[in-house]
Amino acid sequence: MTKILYKFTGNYSAKVLLMLQNKPILLLLISTFFFLNCKEDKGISVKLPPLDNVKNSIAYAEGFNITNHSNFSVLEVNNPWPNAEKAYKYVLISKENAAKTSFMKDEYDGIIITPVKQIVVTSTTHIPALELLNEEATLIGFPGTDYVSSEKTRQRIDNGSIRELGKNEGLNTEVLLSLKPDVVIGFGVDGTSKSLNTISKANIPVIYNGDWVEKSPLAKAEWIKFFGALYNKTKEADAIFLTIETDYKAAQKLAKTVNNRPTVLSGAMHKDVWYLPNGTSTEAQFLKDANVDYLYADTAGAGSLALSFETVFEKAKSADLWLSPSYYPTMDALKQANTHYTQFDAFKNNNIYTFANTTGNTGGVLYYELGLARPDLVLKDIIKICHPELLPDYKTYFFRPLN
Template sequence: MFNVSLKTLNNITFEKVKIQNLRTAILFLMFIMVVSCKSETKKPKLDVTIENPMELKYAKGFSITDYKTYKIITIKNPWPKAEKNYKYVLINKENAAKTSFMIDEYDGIIIEPIQKIVVTSTTHIPALELLNVEQTLVGFPGTDYISSEKTRKRINNKSIRELGKNEGINTEVLLELKPDLVIGFGIDGNNKTFETIKKSGIPVIYNGDWVENSPLAKAEWLKFFGALYNKEKQADSIFNTIEKNYLEAKNLAKYVKNKPSILSGAMHNDVWYLPNGKSTEAQLLKDAHVDYLWKESEGSGSLQLSFESVFVKAKDADIWLSPSNYKSLEALKNGSSQHAMFEAFKNKKVYTFTNTTGETGGVLYYELGMSRPDLVLKDIVKICHPNLLKNYTPYFFKPLE
């Protein structure tokens, strides 16, 4: 009854070997998992104990805190009435590899050094050039709008790719470029193109310089770019010079006795658009020590008025600044014959920045004016107080011919 055939015995032995091998494999896999878990637990999280916040004098829309091995960039107001802050980690590859991130806490992880970047507004171009990092720009939506001679050379030699329109960036070309970072802007957070870019693994950080409520606050966003490129000292030095020039021009104008009255804007479809009393344009006029006729109005955007209300108040205005996008007195009159009824028009005291353009027609003011409010203020001071700044030639503003 205990007789077992050799074949049966061999089968039993084989099954034992199989079971033993299976057990060995399972134990080996468990060992690998334990080792992996241990190596993960050894990876430290971001250390937030040593912090050095960046000093900002005017800008309210962003903050930057340096923790030695990484930085946290917070965008507080990328567009009007934004409902949340956007937080980004800026860290180098070495520290990123040995650091654990709570991904849900951040809207993007930016790996430095930034070697390839895409920006989406001409107002971003001057910051790159001022910091001498314009060579990192590889793509832009609407390159014809760029006026800078330096950057136009890079466009002409194909170093910068055309990406279409900002509202519908050519994502295929952008992804082909593989930028380290995209600087975006928007009037709200509903940009599907940016969402597509982020899902591809390319971080998108919003720039809210245009939302700031003073000329120097907008210019201080240079420090935002300085942090991205580890050029904080250089950005701070450049901004301090811009601020110094601005405040000197403001102080110089403060002591003039006569304040010329100022009209601004122009009429389109029976509506006259001009700067509100709390806008940055109105702030520039205040600092130039002139009498802007709508300085008491509330709000930071544009006023929309009837011709009658404008004419009653400004028919005898001394100077007319920024008559919309009209390029000549004739074009201004053709836009509406009523424009010619103002004394400033009759006296040819109309000044515009729209005729100062790059080789492809981009208006330089829209590109550089936000970064260089000192030049804008000097222009206005020179036009409105000709006896001041004797050796200065206006940079943006020219008389309408």
């Protein structure tokens, strides 16, 4: 099986993260919102009769599916954001077949010519899929290029091959329109965006990507098949995901062999509220699969838990480990923020670990870029921290001890 390679810079900075972990505002900070549109073809008027169709195998992801017809495929995104009321359908078709095939305008939300030659993506989580599929050269624009950590893509940004598109909250539509991408991959929390209204009028198709809405690590990683369909690389995407899935399950099985389950605390205070993952979150799933005792594993909810300091201290004072203490880069910074943090055993014993300091050259946090695509690495990191004897030669990829 082919080994998956993904190179990053080794320069770790203490830059304060813009995106705060385990906080409801995370959704706002990672958002660029796109309204769907399609490239209109004046000749599209005849509804195509039903053809034999075969659905691609999607094992974990619930937010999309792909149906293969004889000369085109249909990509359906049915959960682009929480509680979405509409499913979006896109035709994926070759240039040759598009010239001789007609579709009803109102039946689909976009007609995409594949393989895609030029693309704009709007989240750092989309970039690993392009690189794993060896299609990073098709990326021509991105909003917030400083947040990109990948060494390979950073080089293309630095040499001008990838244009800066401004902030997620307001894309530089003038620059984006001048690039004339084949498709824009966006994400949103409600499907509204002034920027996309402008792009829609220019007939540039936009596809929502809902990987972040998925409920499990492997479900999020399976969205590489979404990108595989855009590049006519379904087999390659399947093989990459199979490798990730196999590695993840092997690590999960290894973690089950230990009886000692250290207690784990997560998150930190923001103003007067301590935010930490609820027991049904993806973060909690990692901790469960790493066979540790997450102190809030029995909770549930749609967002982060929001508790008082006193409530957390009473339950987690003696926790063995403290993972992901928000954006704090050092022990001293944690102490300066709230001296009461020093009363936790994990602080006293220097057992606090963060991914906040593992960044690219311009401060982009590697975890926020690659963690979603490579849950196998995240899981092995946590196992290494919590059960170091199981992976004696493994070096953590994202997490480091808080300095």
